[in-house]
Amino acid sequence: MKTECYIVRDLLPSYIDRLCSEETSRYIERHIDTCEQCAEHLHQMREEFDVHEEPDIQARIEQKKPFQKVAHYIDVQKSFMTFLRRSLWISIIVTVGFLIHSLIMFIDLNDDRQEAQAIEEQKGSILEDTLEVLETQKEPDEAALQSVFQKYNGELQYLAVFSNDDVEDFSLLRDGKTEPYPIELPRLQKGPTTIYPINYAQAALVVGKNGKITESIIPNDYDIGTIAMANDQWIVQFEYQDSYLETIEKAHQTKYYGPSTWTVFQLPLVLFIVTAFIFGNWLIQKRNSKPVENILD
Numbered sequence: 001m002k003t004e005c006y007i008v009r010d011l012l013p014s015y016i017d018r019l020c021s022e023e024t025s026r027y028i029e030r031h032i033d034t035c036e037q038c039a040e041h042l043h044q045m046r047e048e049f050d051v052h053e054e055p056d057i058q059a060r061i062e063q064k065k066p067f068q069k070v071a072h073y074i075d076v077q078k079s080f081m082t083f084l085r086r087s088l089w090i091s092i093i094v095t096v097g098f099l100i101h102s103l104i105m106f107i108d109l110n111d112d113r114q115e116a117q118a119i120e121e122q123k124g125s126i127l128e129d130t131l132e133v134l135e136t137q138k139e140p141d142e143a144a145l146q147s148v149f150q151k152y153n154g155e156l157q158y159l160a161v162f163s164n165d166d167v168e169d170f171s172l173l174r175d176g177k178t179e180p181y182p183i184e185l186p187r188l189q190k191g192p193t194t195i196y197p198i199n200y201a202q203a204a205l206v207v208g209k210n211g212k213i214t215e216s217i218i219p220n221d222y223d224i225g226t227i228a229m230a231n232d233q234w235i236v237q238f239e240y241q242d243s244y245l246e247t248i249e250k251a252h253q254t255k256y257y258g259p260s261t262w263t264v265f266q267l268p269l270v271l272f273i274v275t276a277f278i279f280g281n282w283l284i285q286k287r288n289s290k291p292v293e294n295i296l297d
């Protein structure tokens, strides 16, 4: 080995680390080009250097691991946020959909309630009108009764008047047989009452659309189709026309079996609570993820 070789080899570590000046580097390179042994030595040193680098990289990866965990945590959190956001949107859309559905139902229900109310009021006015025209009369007057009937012509089948004096003996026609019928006069005096029809044969006067009816009448067996009311002197009973019974039935259903307002809005209310719950979670997640993201920035 020449003296030059010793000098070059002393300089090689600095050369590999690029710490030499340009002049020195050029001097080393020129020597390497001409000296096979030193070239080989440099090659070996470089290989060793690479091997030494390995643990360094490993150490750096180890160092980064905590950050990778945080990054992974943020990834998970981000996908959870996405999930929450999507759930929130779906929940809002479903809630609004059911709310609209319930509102339409509620409007329909309100219409039905008003119609039922109107029918109830009409029952009262038919009976009150009749009792009013009877007030001044000793015997029920056909023309007066007919005028009331005409007023509700589209709805009534029969309008009948019974004298209170006969109340003990009232009977009804059931399956073609006459049965004693306990009339609760005080109940009828309170207002319009749905009753099982009093036998028309006992009426002081019955009118239909063509005036006074004298032939025997088989009452309608529909249990909410006949209404009666009484004052101190008379009992008035009317029967709805068959074509009007469907309306009566619907009003009856609405009044006694119709859904409550609470029932109509139950589902949207539950959905609203679910939406609010998801929104709350989303808000909390959003607030929690902010500081972690800030640290990484």
Ligand SMILES: [Zn+2]
Pocket (backbone or CB within 6 Å): 002, 004, 005, 006, 008, 031, 035, 037, 038
């Ligand atoms: Zn050499």
